[in-house]
Each structure stands twice: as structure tokens, then as C-alpha cells.
Amino acid sequence: MISISGFLGQAFAILLALFLAPLLSGWVGQCRAWFQSRTAPPLLLPYYMLQKLFNKDVVLAHNASSLFRAAPFVIFGCMVLACAIVPTLSTDLPFAPAADALALVGVFGLARIFIALAGMDIGTAFGSLGGRREMLVGFLAEPALLMVFFTLAMIAQSTSLATIVETLAHRELVIYPSLAFAGVAFTFVSLAENARVPVDNPATHLELTMIHEAMILEYTGRHLALIEWAASLKLYAYSCLGLALFFPWGIAPGDDIVALIAAIPLLVFKLAIGGFLLAAIETVNAKMRIFRAPEFLGTAFMLAVLGLLVRLLLEVRT
Amino acid sequence: MDFFILMLSIPLVSGALLTIVGERDWAPNLNVIASLGTFLAAVGLTGEIVANGPRFAVGEQFFIDSLNVFFVALTAFVGLTTSIFSGPYMRIERDRGRLTKPRLRLYKSMYQLFMFTMLAALTTNNLGILWVAMEAATLTTVLLVSLYRSPASLEAAWKYFILCGVGIAQALFGTVLLYFAAERVLGAAGNALLWTHLVDVKSQLEPTIMALSFIFLLVGYGTKVGLAPLHNWLPDAHAEGPTPVSAVLSGLLLNVALYAILRCKVLADGALPEGYAGNLMIGFGLFTLLLAAFFLSRQKDVKRMFAYSSIEHMGLITFAFGMGGPIANFAGLLHMTMHSLTKSAIFFAVGHATQKTETQLMEHIRGLMKINPLIGWGLMLGTLAILGMPPFGVFASEFMILTHAMKHFPWTTPILLLALGVAFASIFSKVQPMVFGETEAKRLPHAPAITPVFLHLGIVLMLGLYIPPYLTRWFHEAARMLG
Amino acid sequence: MPGLLSLDLLLIAAAAWLAIGLCGLLAARHQALVSQVLFPAGALVGLWVGVTGIAALGGDPQTAVLAIGLPDLPFHLRLDNLSATFAILLGLTSAGISVYSAGYFGKGDVAGLGTLCLEYHLFLASMLMVLLADDAYAFMVAWECMALSSFFLVTTDHKHEEIRNAGFLYLLIAHIGAIGILLCFGVMTGGAGDYSFAAMRSQELAPFWTSAAFLLALAGFGAKAGLVPLHVWLPEAHPAAPSPVSAMMSGVMLKTAIYGLLRVSFDLLHTTIWWWGVVALVVGLVTALFGVLYATVQNDMKRLLAYSSIENIGLIAVAIGLTLIFHAYGMDALAALAMTAVLYHCLAHAGFKSLLFLCTGSVLHATQERNLGKLGGLIHPMPWVAWLALAGIIAGAGLPPLSGFVSEWLLLQGFLFSPGLPHPWLNMVVPVAAALVVLVAALAGFAMVKFYGIIFLGQMREPALKDAHDAGPWERVGLVWLALITLFLGVMPSTVILRLDAATRQLLGAGLSDTLKEQGWWMLAPISAERASYEPMLVLVTIAATLLLSRWLVRSLYHGRVRRSSPWDCGYHFEGPRAQDTAEGFSQPIRRIFEPVFRMQRHFPAARDTQPFYSVKVEDHFWYWCYLPIARLANWISALIVTLQGGRIAIYLMYSFITLLVLLMVARP
């Protein structure tokens, strides 16, 4: 069943994700600084941060519970799993059948629940505020994301990510209008899910607008490190997902070592472009009021549904 | 000794005896013993009929077949348990000063005479005597209803007398017409009112006369059954009379009146086009059911409410017999049995409840479960049974009626659904707080006569789960006889 | 046991439950005996039922006829794969709940424990009989016994008026629903009044009557299951009942309604019309959305769970609707997929919802408080309950790797493969329905986070909560058992579905086993691995392994030092528990976004209030749109009708006279 090479490929993909994810965060931060005419922080800043945080003592609130301490590890585990599922370099992943697109959403959901609960655990004003908002974003984003997957699943007649990517990568050149809708919707959802402008701003602790940061205010030391790492893993997973779904060219179809190695620079290149575009989006948009977020995500949902309907109306010939 | 003669003479003689000896300490026991004797005689008669088939008595004037022997047994049984219940109940009433000794004497003698008239009505073969016995049953109970001599009870008794008198007068007109029709076939000999003879020639009876006759009989006896809009006497009489009287009125008198209609329906069915009598009964039944259900929701007096519930059930039974056919007739008979047993059990429980709380107003009766758990459970289970909750037997008959209606008269089911729903909501919402909840009332020193309640409920429960084969055979035969 | 069929074993179990109940009544004075012996014995019987059910799955139907019942209609019993499936559900869930009850009712002074024990076991026995009944009468008797015993259980604490009202509402709707079911059976009755299911199966009905039967069944069983708009009893009755009873009602009793609906629509009626599926789908969607939205805004923890049950029932109804649509179009493989989702969600919901209700029971016992606004931080004094409840909420939110996700995943797969339906409109509507299902699932996550976060996390909102005690040993066993069921259903879906396949096959003639058998036990790929697959065990293992590995690595590469201090909270020091979100506050975004769905009464503080306060009350629109108008109408009609009884004898005579005249004029033969 599981070939050695496939297993190695899988392990490599995970390690690559663990390594590349902070780099991607650093790259986005750097791009943002350039756009805003600031002096850019070093590209490797996230690594320094992680190193520093791991070295620091953990300072826990008096009433922090065991759940609070366990949550960062769970979240980290979820994100590692997510990165293992998403086809980054190759579609021949032993872990791919573990979770299809729907299960991937579920894994993200699991992480979200833990981070929201952890936010509520200390019982501070900001913690529960963050938890509530996170769940708000979550329940709006999840359906939209699933609708995107639905559209793709209908094209590929499968919900398995590997199959979808393979189908999309190796199809004859047909323009699917539904994909355009899905792509835009996916972008919206990714912004919201990764706590990016215009829904949230990862770079600020401005109390009234925080979502993600509000939940993790009480985290310190290694816990915070894991959460930050998990956040960058999430960004990485979403980016790879987007790239794999909408720009699937160059992903190795099987356990072809050459193609696999060739896929690495291509991936890094695509990620660099993606990060640049993300920074651009974050710069040209303003953070919106939290109650605009439903409208934003509602739009994403509508677009995804439209994509689905377009798929049904225009592209399915029965 | 002939069981039949014994059965009719015991209540008659003991009624006279109770009048003569007056109110003694042992008079209640005599009442019970007489009822027990009647019941045993009825059981003996039943056994005889089951074993040997139908028989005549006193020439051809009385006729006992599987249809009426079943009502006889039921009547005698409820008569017995009610007499058991009325002993302690009436003693408490006397201690509370609501009744004097002469009234208690009147009560007991009239009770026995009432039993006599009902048994006579049930067993007679002569439709004329049936009428006479029904009228006599009214007369005996009028005095029972007005036993307290309060303005309200007098008013109730007056209405009962006049309305039922007028109703029964119409039944007499119907009987005359029936006789008229029968005479043309059977000749002027005295047997033209004998049911056994009429049944033989029922298809030759003149339809025009029979239709008219059945209308009069239906309206006449229907008044006693409590079919709307002829029911107006019923809630008053039930609410204002002593509780044992309410129990027998509801449990027995209504049945006997319905029995009279059934006997007439058999004849009308033979003479008239298919479904004529049945449709009239369906119409009355549904109208009664619906009206009673809505009446139920506005009641404040507990006995009055259960009186309306009796009207509702009579409507349902009339509807069932109106549909006809073996299943519906069977269901109707079963429902009559179940209703008698359950409703009298409820009235027993209600009687004790009102005695303990000294009011019949439901809003003042609270927490029966706390005052006396047995009374509380008795009322609660009785109410659930009468509302058609399984495993009680009322459900068995409602089950058959509803499914049969759905199959053959689907247009009636929305009405049935509405009426049963409204009735359920109305009754249950009132009984529940009476039984449950907190109360300040203390436990009263009197020991309640609770055995009859649970005896009845036990039988109803058993019949809901298991109907013994001989009873089934008997029901089937009776149902077949009804056509 | 040689010579005894599984059906006999189940009957023995029902009798045993009854016997236990009666023992309870007789031994009412010995509280310890009743709670420590009889309830665990009931749990053993439950286990027995579950194991027998598992053994019976896949076998041939077994029938029996009891000597009781109506004349010509003795109780017919039948154990087939469908009833076995639900018997498993009943047995295994009730085992956990009964064990829990041993602890729950053993503590404190429960008035009338003997009666309660009787009612409880009668409830169990009648549910089992519902599953076994093979004729309309036996079914209805068992069905109404179930309603009745649960009614008495709900009103255990009948001193409070609101509990009485809740019980009344419950019984009323149950009764009206039962009449609907009865009429449904009436439609299907064979000729000459044959009420046995066998006769109904062989009955050929006209399309109109088939549809009537289906709609009556949907309404009747829907009233019991809590489909909108017949759901109103549910959020009233569940908080009123003692927690084990709520667990039993929510976890098991609602499923008997699903069982009935499946029995009627797939077994007794042998034609299926596509629009039935649409009706079920739409009703289910409305129910699910309504339930979950209301769940998010509740402030009473048991009400929240009750609304969540409505949501889950709605999802099940959606799945049933989908099955009906596929079945009507002869797409058997997909119908089997959707049916598996139905059965799986029944099992899953039974496990996690009972678990959550029992957790609320422990919280209630420990704190005497149901109001979320007065709880908080209970994970510290009650770690057992808190951690087990976490399993419940993860499953309840429909997240991997626990049970709720599997069924939702199956359901969504069903939706995804729906294109190809030979009906263009359906093809359009179905994906939108799928989107709404996803929305429901996501909102369920919100509700669950609220439930868990407000009760167990944060600071204690009342000082008295410090004295709360954790669940006792009996209770822990029950909770752990249910949590294990949830976990097992979550990670071993393939194993379970292979067994459930017998039931699916029986109803639809098709199942998933052909594809599943070829795959490993760890893999769930109902169509084929290329199209969709899910390996929950791998998900669980990966997350767990990463968790442990990262923890070990961090500790060994760096350190494991911990210091304690006050929370930082962005530098502010609102130390008190008042600074956290209240239950109302937490659901504020939902109230705002879905404002038209709720009937809200809000009070805002004015500028000059000396004691400013904010309050919000959320009520159910259906009360005001549906129930109150009906009640008013009935009241109005009865007010009109009682004028007939005006007290005047002359008028009464006139009624009689007019009746006579009318009949004389009109009723000529």
C-alpha cells in the first residue's frame, strides 16, 4: 500500500512545510514593509521569534487550565496534518486519502475550536471576545470554503484533493468560468481564515479590532511559539491549496523523483508570488469593522454558490 | 332458580326493602349485597347465554342474546362497584352535613330501582317496554340528581326531567310509528313490537315509515345518550348530583340509551337503503364529538368537565356504530365498555377529590398526589385512559375507530383529529395541575374507597393489552348482530 | 444460548426492564438499593440489548407472536436489520445512561425514586417494543407507553408550574402526533382490517393514498422527533426533565421517531415519489437551521442542547430526504450512501448528545444552576466532566476525528454526487441545500464552543462554584462509556458501516459493503478511494503523534519551565469574572446577523438610569405565528360554542325541536 518512496515524499513534504511556513510569513511581512515604505524586517525574523519564544519561560495565568496548556500542541498537530494532506509537491501522498477536502475543512475547524476555547479559558475580556469573533468568522468562512471545494469536486468528480489536483493539472485547456468564481471566493476565505486584512490584522494589538491576537494574548513562551508556527503553517497550507487548485501546474503526478525535485523551486516561486500578492492586497485594503466581516464572507459564500451554479448551468452537459 | 328472574327481582325487592327499613347502619351493606347478588345473577346469566345461546324469558317479552347480555354484565358490574364506592362516600357526605337520613334512604332505594329499570331496559324484547323502562330510569334518577335539594341540583333535575321527558316522548312517537310499520307486516297481534319478530321481517317494513320512525327514535333516545344539540341536560345533571349518581349516569344510563338506538338501527338498516341510519348517526356522532371537545375547554367544574367528556365519547361511539361493519361495531362495543369502566372510575376518584378539597372548582383543587397519592394516581391514570392513551383499553377501541374511519370515511378524520386534540388539551391541562403541584390541604381522616377505582382501571388496562377469547367471541357475535 | 433467537433475547430484556422497574416500585424506600443495584442492573440489560442487536445484524428477520393484544391481532413482533440497528443504539446508549443514573439518583433526596425507577425502565422497555413491533396496534401501544412514561419522567419535579406546563405541551404534541401516525396506519391497513405490517407491505395503494400515508407519517413522527414547526415541546421538556431522562429522550427517543419514519417510508410503503424527498429535505433544512440558530442564543445549558438536538434531527431529516430522492430515481448506490448517513448520524447523535446531557446533569448536581450566566471555570473543580464533555462538543460540532463528523461527511458526499438527478430543478436546489447543511454544521460549532467555553472555561461567575464537586464513580463510568462510543464511531466508521450495511440493504436493496469490504478497516471510501476517502484513525494518530512528538521535542531541546502570574489581558486589569463574555454576549454576533429569525425583546440602559441594565429575551417566532393564533382561535370558537349552553331550558327545548324539524324536512330516504 504505502510505498517507501511515497512515505519519504510525505515526510519530506511535511518537513518542507515546517521549514517553509515561517519563511512565507517572513516574506509577506517583508513585502508589506516595502509596500508601506518601511524598513523591512529580516526575512528570517519568524525563525528568530520562534527561537526566542522557545527559550523563554512560560508564564501562565493563575487560573489557566490543562486545556489551555494542551491547546497549542493540538493546534500545531492539526496544522501539520493539514500540510501533510495538501498536495504541495506531489499528488502521491500516503496521507492524502486520510482526509479529503471535506475532512480538511474539518481539521481546520478542529483547530479553530481549540484556539477559541483556549482564548476563553483565562476568562479575560479580550480572550472571550476573540473566541467569539473567531467562531463568527469560522461559521461564515467554512461554508464558503466548502462551496469552493464543491465546485472543484464537481469538476473532478471527486473530493479527494489529490484527484482534484491531478484532474485540473492534466486536463485539456478548457476555461471553466466556475473556477474564476471559486478562485475569488477562495481568496476571500483565505484572507479571513488567516487573520489577514481586511478582516483582521496580524500585526496589531489594537484592542477593538483584534480577532486572532485577542485569543492568544495570554500565551507565552513555547506555547506562543507553537501557535505562531501553527498560524504560519495555516497560511502555508492555504497558499499551497490555492496554488494547487488554481495553478496546479508543476506538481509531480506520482513518485517521480525528478519531477518532485523540479517541483520544489516551482513551489517556492509560486509561493513568493502568492505572498507578494497577499501583501499587496493587505496594503491596498483597509481593515474593516468587525460587523462588515459577515458581508465580506457572505460575498465569498455567494460567489462560491454562483460558481457552483455556473458549473451546473454552463459546464455540465447531460 | 332462573338467573334472569333473580337478576331482575333482586334490585326490585331490595329497592322496596331499603325503602321500608329506612336508613340503618347496615343499609349500605344491604345495598352492596343486593348489588353483589344482582351481579352474580348477571354473571350466571352470562354464563348461561355463552354456553347455550340466546334465550327468551317471561314468554317472549324478554330476550337475552349475546349483544345485551354483555351490557347486562357490564351494568351489573359497574352497579356493584358503584355501590361499594357509595358506602364510604355517602357516609362522608352525611358527616359533612350535606345529606340527611331520609335522603340516604331515598338514595339507596332509588339506586336499586334504577338498576332494575336499566336491567329491564336491556333485557326486554318488547320495544314498548324498552321505552317504559327508559322513562322509568329517568324518573328514578331525577330524584337522585336533586338529592342535595340545593337550588343548583333542583335546577339540574328539572332540566333533566323536562328535556329527557320531551326527548323520550319523541321516542314514543317513533315507537308508535315502528309499531305502525310492523303491524302492516306482522298483524295486530301483540308481537308486532317484539324485536325478535321485527328482525325477521325487517326488510319488509315500509321504508317511509321506518325513516320517520328512526328519526324520532334517534332524536328521542339520542337525548338520553347526550347527542348534541340534545345534550344540554347532561352536564348539569352530572355535576349537581351526588358522585355515585354521576358515575352510573355516565357509565350506564348513556350506554343503555345508546343500546336502544342500536336495536332500532338494526331494524332501520333492514328496511332502509344502505347507510341511511348510519349516515345520520355519523353526522350526530361527529357533531357531538366536535362540540363537546370545544365545550371541554371552558369548564371550571370538574364533574361538569367529565360529563362533557362523556358526551364526547358518546359522540365517538355513535360515530363508530354509524360507520357500521364488523370492525367499527366491535370497536363501538369495546369503547362503550371501556368508557363505562373508565368514566365511573374517574368519577369515583373525582368524588373523593372533591370531598377532600370541599370544592368542585378545578382551580381550587391542587396537589392531589400529596393529599392522597392513590387518589392522585387514580385520577391521573383514569384521565389518561379516557383520553385514549395506551396501554389502556380506550385506546384499543379508538385505534380501531380511527383506522377504520381513515380507510372508509377519510373525510371525517380531520374532524376526529381536531376534536380529539382539543379534548386532550382541554382535559389534560386541567387535570394535571389538580393532580400535581403543591397544596395546603391536609390529609383528611376518612379512608377513601379506592378499590373500585383501581379495579376498573385494572380491567381497562388488561383489556387494552389482552382481551380474553370468550370475550372476543362474544363481542364478535354482538358486532355481527349489529350488521 | 441454544434455541433462543435474538428476538427472544430482546423480549427477555424488555421483560427484565419491566421487572426491574417493578422491583423499584416495591423497594421504593431503599434508596441505596434502587440506585446502586437496580439502575446498574438496567444498564447490564441495556448492554445485553446492544450485544444482541449487534449479533442479530445481518441475520434473517425473526418474527414472533405474543398472546396479548387485540382480538384477531395479537402482538406481532419482528426483529430485522433496521430494528436491530436501533436496538443497538438503544441498548448501548441506555447502558451508559443507566450507569450514570445509578450515581445521579443515588445522591441527594430524590422524591419518589421508586416510581421514577418504574417509569424509567418502562420507558426503556417501551422503546424496545417500539422497535420490535410488527403490527400497528403493538406499535402504537408501545409508542404511547413511551410517550406516557417519558411524560411522567419529565414531570418528576412537578412542584414547579413551568415543569408541569412543559410536560403538558410535550404530551399534547406527542398525542396529536400519535393520532397522525395512527391515521397513517389507517391508510395503509390491509383489507378487512388487517393491521399487521406484513399486510401493509403487501398492500397496493393508489398514489394519492401513498403520499397521504407518507405525509401523515412525516407529521406524526416529526412531532416526536421535533421537526419544525412541531418542535416547540422539545426545548421546554428537556430542561424540565432530570438530566439522565433528557439524555435518554434526546439520545434515544428522538431516534425511535426516525426509526418509525424509516420503517414507514422505506419498508411499509414500497413506492417512493421524488417530491417526498424534497419535502423532507426542506423541512429538515428549516429544522436544522432553526435549531442551530436558536441553540446559539440560549442561556440555559439544557435548552441549548435541546435546540441542538432539533438541529441534528433536522440534519437526519435532510439525509432521509436525500435518500428518498435517490431512491425514487433508482440511484441505489447513492441512496445507500445517504441512508448510511441517516443511520450513522442517529448512532452518533445518540452517543454525543447523551454524553453532553449527562455532563449538564453533573454540572447541575454540583452547582444547582442551569443558567449559563452563573457558571464558568468548572474545568478546575470538575476535570472529568470537563474533558469528557470536550469529546461531546467536538462530536457535536461535527469535527474530525469523532463521530459527528463521519455522518456529516457521508451526508455531504451524498450531496456532492447528486448531479445526475434527472430533474433540473433538483440539480439546482440540492447544492444550495448542501451549502446550508454546511452552514448548520459550522454554526453548531459556534453553539458548542459557547456551551463548553461558558460552562467549563474562564473564571467562575459565582463564588459558590468553587465548592462544585466532580462526578462520582458511577457517573464517570457512564460518561466514559458514552465518550468511548463517540470515539469508536469516530475512528472506526468502516467497521460500523459494514455492520449497518445489512439494514441499508434491507431497506434499499443496496449497500456500501461491496466497496468497503475491499478496503482496509481504517479507510472509509464509500464510492471509491479516488473519489472520496476519509481515514479518521490516521487523522487521530497524526494529530496525537504530532502533539506528543512536539511536546517531547520542545521539552528536550529547550525546557519545560512554567511560572504563574496574573493574566496579562493587554495590560488592563479587569480582574473580575464580569469582564468575560456573558452567554448573551457570546451569541451577540448571531443575534445581529440573523436578527429576523429571532423574536427579540431588548432593554437598553438609558442615559440617566441610576441602575442601568441591559437585557435581552429571545423567543420563538413559531409561538407567535403558529401556536398562539391556533390557541386563540380555539378559544374563540369555544367561547362561541359555550353560548349554546346558556342555561335557559326553553332554548334547550328549541334546539331539540329544531333538530327534529330539520331532520324531518331534510333526512328523507
Place this chain on the structure above:
Amino acid sequence: MTASIPLSAQLINLFAAVILLLAFAMLAQRRMHSLVNLFALQGLALCLATLVAAVSTGQVHLYFSAGLTLLLKVLALPWILYRLVRQLNIKGDVEALINIPTIMLVGIGLVMVAFNVALPISELSHTITRGTLGIALAVVMLAFLMMITRQKAISQVVGFLSMENGLFLAATSATYGMPMVVELGIALDVLVGMIILGVFFFQIRDQFDSLDIRHMEKLKDS
């Protein structure tokens, strides 16, 4: 056609007409004393009609029936009623619920209905008195109307008894009377009923200080 009707039939028809006339008179009569008188007269007419039927057909039990009617309806009941009226000191009825001309009009309408209903049946009858069935029905209905419109308990009772007269007339006219045992039973019932009513009146007067049935409208639901 009239010529072919035998004398006995003509007589019976005449008495039947008298009974109907008396029924109308009772409907209009307000004084209690006169009401009882009219009732006694009606009983007498019924008795005579039965007697004529007995003579013309020679049936023995019709003689009994006539005798019973005489005893009960002409002698016993009016006597009881007189005593009651005197002892209870009732003078006249209060104004009827509806004014008398209207009642009369309604009564005439009822007679038409009754004739109409009875017509098809009368044609089937072979007795010499068949035409009177319609009259009997009309009498029953008029008595009914009287009971509806009167407000004194005692006049309701008179109406009730008048209804019985109508029933007896029907029995006689349609079938030459019911079987003996039935007639005896009916007579016994009526008598017992009357006695009970007598007791009742005293109780009612004790409780309500009046025999006005408007006092008895307390039991109601609305």
C-alpha cells in the same frame, strides 16, 4: 269522497280536530286554571276518540285504553294539577317569551309541516282513522312549542302532558293503540312522573320562592 267515510271515522276525525283546536287554545291560554281545564278537555276528547275507535273496531283493549285515558288524563292528572295550582297559589303565567299572535302563526306553520310529514304515511294506513296521524303529530309539535314559550314550570308540565295526549292520539289513529302491557306501562310512567313533579314543585318553590323557570338559569357555561 267524504261520503265514503264511515260515521265512526268522521267522529274520530272530529275529535282529532277538537284536540288540535284545544292544543291551539292551550298555546294561547295564559291563566293557569283555564289551562288545566283545557288539558282536561283535551283528555276527554282523546278518550272519546279512543272510545269511538273501540266501538267501531270492537277491539277490547281499546276500551281499556279509553278507560285508562279517562282515569288518568281526565280525572287524575287534572285533579293533581288543580291541587298544585291551588296549593302553590299560581294565578297566571307571566307574559310568554314571544307574543301570542306570533306563536299562533308559528303554530300554524308547524301544523302544515306536520301534515306534510305525515301525508305519505297516512296513505299507507289501512285504519279508518289514518288522517288523524298528521293531527297527532301537529299536537305533539304544538305542545313542544308551548313548552318552549312558557315560563312557569307548571305550564311546561301541562305542555308535556299535552304532548303525551298527542302521542296517544297517534297510537290510536295509526294502529288502534299499542299492546296493552305497553299502554299500562306508559300510563304508570306518566302517573309516577306527575307525582314526582308534584313533589318537585314544592321543592322548587321552597328553594326559589317561585315557579318561574327564569330563576333556573344559573347552570350554564357561557
